[in-house]
Amino acid sequence: MSNFLTSSIGKKVVMSLSGLFLIMFLCVHLALNLLLIFDNSGELFNHGAHFMATNPLIKIVEPVLALGFIIHMVWACVLTVQNQKARPSGYKKSSQSGNATWPSRNMFILGGVILIFLGIHLYNFWWNIKFPELGTPLSMIEIDGVEMEDTYTLVVGLFRSSICYCLLYILGAIFLGLHLSHGFWSAFQSIGFSNQIWRKRLEFVAYLFAVVIGAGFAIIPVYFLVGLGN
């Protein structure tokens, strides 16, 4: 295994595996978020959030998830710098639009935009939940005899109070979908899981997955934007 991680293919394997790990997280995150629009009383979502906050397994996975994000970002930076260096002087005229899809050519930019969104997103919710003494403290609520943080009010409060945040979260979901439209199938290609038959299948699943994740996350702010969650 010597030099594997520093080789071009090894670095892509790291991107692929960290990406697939983050994709799994996105699925769990979306499933939980969708509880927001299935119950306007907020009990379902609060139960879900409380379960995530108190589950010991989640406590273990949380730092691993942070590590997954960091690895994915650091490796992306290393790969991009190397790729930029590989062509010291560029073309005067280059028309690449017919050769490759826009997301595939702009994964680093899309990733950067998602990172900015992630920062805002963490500040909006995670910060207040984890450090209530530094941010806005969460009010407590009792559901079925269990006292828990009223995460629903925090999340829904943001969407109800600000059209700008709603639009920002919709935009974030679109960028995430675009990133996944290439990232999903590319992750399989990088670990060698593709051939004539599977490539078509993976590309199809990637687009489907990108639409499900993008639309899934976008539908929540849209739900509150159109007033269905009031």
Next chain:
Amino acid sequence: MADTILKELTLKIWRQKDAKSKGGFETYKVRDISTGTSFLEMLDILNEQLVSENREPVAFDHDCREGICGTCSLFIDGRAHGPDDDVTTCQLHMRRFKEGATITIEPWRSGAFPVIKDLIVDRHAFEKIQQAGGYVSVNTGGVPDGNTIPIANDKAEEAMDAAACIGCGACVATCKNSSAMLYVAAKVSQFALLPQGKIEAARRAKAMVAKMDELGFGNCTNTGACESECPKSISIEHIARLNREYIKAKLKD
């Protein structure tokens, strides 16, 4: 379709005296070009014109002029080997251009392919990768012996598809990362699919990838631009195979 005459074309061509000089674009006019003329013949006409004017002709690579040697290159109007799909520059004809068009002609751009003069780049990096492991060193005997080894038709076809690579470098030139993965994948695949090549498959994949990285080619980001510009339509499915071969080889280390 009968050939017509393009009365005037403007060419913006990269001129560079030698590897160390800075280089820049120069504009030329060519007149009365038949649409049946190949792109390289059009450059020949320009050069004759330049020589008659006592000016330095434009240096560009060419050899077989029938699309099989991989010598010709050129980034024409933003695309490797010009606007046609699945052809080399020598197979591109002037009927693809409109009357009065301005055509931008640049050399392949990659740190691993330095410009030697004008439109000619040094593609020795490909030779070095090939020398690192792109061969079979086991004794495979003569032709009758070779034919005694049964090979499934689909495997033979796939290996032949990979072996169609002519090493022109369009994949590197068009890749936004200057990655040589399609080239290396084709060379690794053509052997990995055949019984004679399987014996050294692990060593080959490791050595060729190591050499590719050492020479400063970029990392593949699976955009697929290489396969759409490859004059031999080599698929990036071969890159997936290279990834498999390499990971497999490294796991055994």
